[in-house]
Amino acid sequence: VKEDQRLDTLVAAAAKSRPRLDDVTRARVAMRIHQSLAARRGRRGRGILSSLADLADTWRGGLAILTGSAVAAVALLLWVLLGGGGDDERSSLPQPERSSLEPAAPSAVERSPAAESAAVQHIIAGSALTLYGPVGITHRDGTLVVEAQAFVLDRARSDVPQRVLYRSATIWVKQATFSADDSQGTRVSVMRGELLLRCAGSTRWVKAGESVSCEPTPRETAASPEPERLDR
Amino acid sequence: MAVALRIPTTATDEELALAAAAGSDAAFSMIYERHAERLFVWITRMIGPSADREDVLQKAFLGLHQALPTFRGDASLTTFLGRIAYNVACDHLRYRNRRPLDYDDAAMETLLDGRSSPEERVHRRQELRELFTMLEKIKPAKRLAFVLIAVEGMPIPEAAQLIGASETVVRQRMRAARHELLDLLARAQRRLS
Numbered sequence: 001v002k003e004d005q006r007l008d009t010l011v012a013a014a015a016k017s018r019p020r021l022d023d024v025t026r027a028r029v030a031m032r033i034h035q036s037l038a039a040r041r042g043r044r045g046r047g048i049l050s051s052l053a054d055l056a057d058t059w060r061g062g063l064a065i066l067t068g069s070a071v072a073a074v075a076l077l078l079w080v081l082l083g084g085g086g087d088d089e090r091s092s093l094p095q096p097e098r099s100s101l102e103p104a105a106p107s108a109v110e111r112s113p114a115a116e117s118a119a120v121q122h123i124i125a126g127s128a129l130t131l132y133g134p135v136g137i138t139h140r141d142g143t144l145v146v147e148a149q150a151f152v153l154d155r156a157r158s159d160v161p162q163r164v165l166y167r168s169a170t171i172w173v174k175q176a177t178f179s180a181d182d183s184q185g186t187r188v189s190v191m192r193g194e195l196l197l198r199c200a201g202s203t204r205w206v207k208a209g210e211s212v213s214c215e216p217t218p219r220e221t222a223a224s225p226e227p228e229r230l231d232r
Numbered sequence: 233m234a235v236a237l238r239i240p241t242t243a244t245d246e247e248l249a250l251a252a253a254a255g256s257d258a259a260f261s262m263i264y265e266r267h268a269e270r271l272f273v274w275i276t277r278m279i280g281p282s283a284d285r286e287d288v289l290q291k292a293f294l295g296l297h298q299a300l301p302t303f304r305g306d307a308s309l310t311t312f313l314g315r316i317a318y319n320v321a322c323d324h325l326r327y328r329n330r331r332p333l334d335y336d337d338a339a340m341e342t343l344l345d346g347r348s349s350p351e352e353r354v355h356r357r358q359e360l361r362e363l364f365t366m367l368e369k370i371k372p373a374k375r376l377a378f379v380l381i382a383v384e385g386m387p388i389p390e391a392a393q394l395i396g397a398s399e400t401v402v403r404q405r406m407r408a409a410r411h412e413l414l415d416l417l418a419r420a421q422r423r424l425s
Contacts, residue, residue, distance in 0.1 A: 002421070007410070010360075015384075017276075018273075018345050019272060029268070029290050030264060032290050093417045139395070160254060161251070174254070204304070
C-alpha cells in the first residue's frame with residue numbers, strides 16, 4: 001500500500017510537469033527537418049527548401065551564441081521564413097503550376113449562372129465540369145463552389161488538389177471522375193480515381209465504385225452557400 | 233517537385249496534410265507550428281527530459297513527411313502523428329536502453345512550472361527524478377503503455393489504437409509496468425531501511 005501511494009504521487013508529479021519547447025529549440029529542429037528534407041530531395045532545383053537549407057547552414061553557428069532579444073528576433077525571422085503564421089494569403093510564393101487542361105483559369109471570383117434545367121459545361125482550373133441546373137459556379141482562391149442539382153467533374157492528373165464545395169460537402173480531388181447530386185442529401189459517387197470527402201463531421205476517402213451520402217441537414221435546403229465560405 | 237500553394241490560416245489539419253502530401257512546404261511548416269509544442273511535451277513524458285528529445289521530435293516530423301501520402305483522414309492528424317511519434321520513441325528507447333540515462337536536477341528543472349516556490353521545486357525535482365530513473369529500467373513497450381495511460385491519462389482504447397495493439401495487450405503491459413515500478417520502489421525502501 002505504501003509503495004502504491006508513493007507511485008501514485010510520482011505519477012501525479014509527472015502528469016503535472018510542464019515541459020516547454022522554447023523558441024530556439026523550435027527553430028533549430030525546424031531547420032534540421034528542412035535540411036533533412038532538402039537532402040532527401042537531393043537538392044533538385046532551387047526551391048524553397050534549398051534556400052532554407054542554405055540559410056540554415058549560414059545561421060547554424062550564429063544561433064548557438066545568440067542570447068536575449070537577439071534569440072527571439074532570429075526565432076521570429078526563421079518562423080516567418082519557414083512559412084509559419086500562415087499569413088500566406090499575402091505571401092509572394094509562386095503560384096502552383098497549371099495543368100494543360102486549364103485555359104486561362106480565372107484567378108478571381110467568376111460566377112457563371114445558367115438557365116434552369118440546362119446542362120452547362122465548364123473547364124476551370126484543370127477540371128472539366130458538367131452541371132445540371134439551376135446552376136451557378138464560383139471559382140476563387142483555388143476553391144470551386146458549385147450550385148447545381150447535380151454535376152459531374154473530371155480532373156486529369158494534377159499535383160495540385162482541387163477543393164470543391166457543394167452543399168454540405170467539401171471535396172478534394174487530384175485525379176478522379178465523380179458525380180454529386182442533392183436528391184437525397186448530398187451524394188458523391190466516384191467513377192475513376194479517388195477523392196477526399198468531408199461531410200457530416202467526418203472526413204474519408206472515396207474510391208472508384210463507391211458512393212457516399214451525407215446526411216441531409218437544414219443547411220442543405222439553403223439556396224446557396226454563405227459568402228463567408230468563399231473567403232476561406 | 234515542391235509545389236507552393238497559398239495556405240489560408242483557417243485551413244484544417246486534414247487540408248494541410250493533403251497540401252503537404254502534394255508537396256507544399258508552407259503547409260508542412262504550418263503542421264509543424266501547430267503540433268511541435270504538444271508533441272514535444274508528449275515525447276518528454278515518454279522518453280524523459282533528455283537532450284535527445286530534439287532528435288525524436290525531428291525524426292517524428294520526418295516520419296510524418298514520409299507517411300503523409302498514406303494519410304487517409306480515417307483518424308485525425310494528431311492521432312496519425314502521435315502514432316508515428318510513439319514508434320520513433322519506442323525505437324529510440326530500445327536503442328538507449330543499452331545505456332540508461334542518469335538524470336540530473338538541471339534536466340528535471342526544465343519540467344517545472346516557474347511559479348512554484350523553491351521548496352516545492354526541490355521536492356518536485358526529486359519526485360520526477362525518482363520516477364524517470366525507475367522508468368529507465370523498464371522495457372520500452374511497457375514503459376510507454378504506462379506513460380500513455382497513467383501519466384497522460386489516455387483511455388485504454390485510445391492508447392491501444394495509437395500503439396497498434398489490442399486493448400488486452402495494452403492493459404497487460406500497463407499492469408506489468410506498474411508491478412515492476414512497485415517492485416523497484418519496495419527494493420529502494422528496503423535499501424533505505
